[in-house]
Amino acid sequence: MLQGLYEAHLPVKDLEVSMKFYEKLGLKFAWRDEDTAFYWIEKGKSWLGLWEGEEVQTPYHPALRHVAFRVTYDDLKESLKWLESIQIEAVPFGSQTSVDPFIRPHQGNASVYFDDPDGNSLELMCHVDVPDELKHIEDKLSFDEWEKLLDELK
Structure with a gap:
C-alpha cells in the first residue's frame, strides 16, 4: 500500500x-x-x-523540525565538498564534535547534517549494506573506519 x-x-x-x-x-x-x-x-x-x-519559534526537536534527503553513498562521501561549494556549513550531530559524514552500522545508514536559515535540521542520508558480522556495531563510524572494517572482512 x-x-x-x-x-x-x-x-x-x-x-x-x-x-x-x-x-x-x-x-x-x-x-x-x-x-x-x-x-x-x-x-x-x-x-x-x-x-x-510563528511556528518557526517552536524549539527544535527532530520529531518536529527535521528532514532527511536521500543521496547515494558516493554523494555522501563528497557531501562536505558539495555543501561548501554552495556556501552551507555542515554541523555536528548530537554530541559529536566532527561534522564529517558517518556510518551507523546497526541501522544500515550514513548521514551528514546541516541547518537551514531557521535552524531546521537537514540531513543527507543513504542506505548502507551492512554485512551480518558488522550489524552489532552501534558506534558511529567515519567512512575511513567503515571502509577499513569492510576491507578486513575480505
Missing part, C-alpha cells in the same frame, strides 16, 4: 530567504501562495512545504 513519503513540512521565518536556500540545494519550485511554498524533492513523488509563520 505505502510507496514512499509524499510530503514533509518545515516552519520558516522569511519565505523568500528560505526559498533561495532550498533552491541552492537543487530543489525544484512547485508552487506558492502568500505564506507557503512547495519544492519538489523528486518531481511527482515527494515535496517539501515551507510555511512562514
Whole structure:
C-alpha cells in the first residue's frame, strides 16, 4: 500500500530567504501562495512545504523540525565538498564534535547534517549494506573506519 513519503513540512521565518536556500540545494519550485511554498524533492513523488509563520519559534526537536534527503553513498562521501561549494556549513550531530559524514552500522545508514536559515535540521542520508558480522556495531563510524572494517572482512 505505502510507496514512499509524499510530503514533509518545515516552519520558516522569511519565505523568500528560505526559498533561495532550498533552491541552492537543487530543489525544484512547485508552487506558492502568500505564506507557503512547495519544492519538489523528486518531481511527482515527494515535496517539501515551507510555511512562514510563528511556528518557526517552536524549539527544535527532530520529531518536529527535521528532514532527511536521500543521496547515494558516493554523494555522501563528497557531501562536505558539495555543501561548501554552495556556501552551507555542515554541523555536528548530537554530541559529536566532527561534522564529517558517518556510518551507523546497526541501522544500515550514513548521514551528514546541516541547518537551514531557521535552524531546521537537514540531513543527507543513504542506505548502507551492512554485512551480518558488522550489524552489532552501534558506534558511529567515519567512512575511513567503515571502509577499513569492510576491507578486513575480505
